Amino acid sequence: MHKVLILYYSRHGHTRQMARLIARGVETVDGCEALLRTVPSVTTTEQAATTGDSADGGDPIVTLEELETCHGLILGSPTRFGHMASPLKYFLETTSALWMSGALAGKPAGVFTSTGTLHGGQEATLLSMMLPLLHHGMLITGLPYSETELIHTESGGTPYGASHTAGSDNSQPISESEKKLCIAQGKRIAQLSKKLAAS
Template sequence: MQQILILYYSRHGHTRQMARLISRGVETVDGCEALLRTVPAVTSAEQSSSDISSEEASDPFVTLDELKGCDGLILGSPTRFGHMASPLKYFLETTSAIWMSGALAGKPAGVFTSTGTLHGGQEATLLSMMLPLLHHGMLITGLPYSETELIHTETGGTPYGPSHTAGSDNDKLMSESEKKLCIAQGKRIAGLSKQLAK
């Protein structure tokens, strides 16, 4: 069984919802299963526990062994000034031993994000999230325009990976295009994982 790790951080629940849809796409591929994992929030001494959303606790926290053992990785984060959120970056900075071993080299990977506004840095975030995966030697895949939702979407959705525009008040529901692109990404990376395993 090919195990695709969907590793995300979510503050308001939108990235978590995307992760769930991506897992649905993974599990449409015979012989593949989705492993949904998150990372803990990073807090400062000035932050109170009430400042931290409990969304990240909805799935188990990832372990380094789970990352090392996955057959494919799909990484998701809300946008923070064109970059991934600090909790996800903090976790990735603990993966030096996996990097040194080359355990992720040659495995397929993709990225996804959610922003408050349409021009809130979706593509910059997706591209910057690819950098640590490239350092790990992973095979980055996006979404091809054969996914026709990319042509018609008026909200989120990019060739670099699925995205969602949540609204400045984080109250916008996912569009049908956004949902379909999430499912397509899960299916695509699961399928690549199976092909590479042959």
């Protein structure tokens, strides 16, 4: 079974909802399983916890072993001034041993995000999230324009990865276009993980 790790941080639940849609896409591919994991919150006064659930009551906390043994990775975060949220960055900064061993090199990876506003930094966040994955030697893939929702979406959705516009009050639901792009991204990474493993 090929395991695609969908690793995310979510504060208000939108990124978690996207992660679950991406998982649906992964599991449309025979022989692939979605592994939904999150990271703990980090505050300025204390270090991240090592066990428990995310701030919004999401999925189990990821382990380094789960990251090491996955066949593909899809990384998700809300936007924080054009960057990923600190809890996700904090976790990635603990992966030096995997970087040194090359454990993630050659595996496919993608990214996704959610913002409050349409121009809230979606593309900057997605691009900045790719940087640590490139350092790990992962093969970054986005969404091609053969996914026609990219052309028609009036909210989130980019060629760099799935995205969602939640509204300034975080009340806007995930649109049909955004849902389709999330599912397409999960399917794409799952298919690539199988092809790369077979080669």
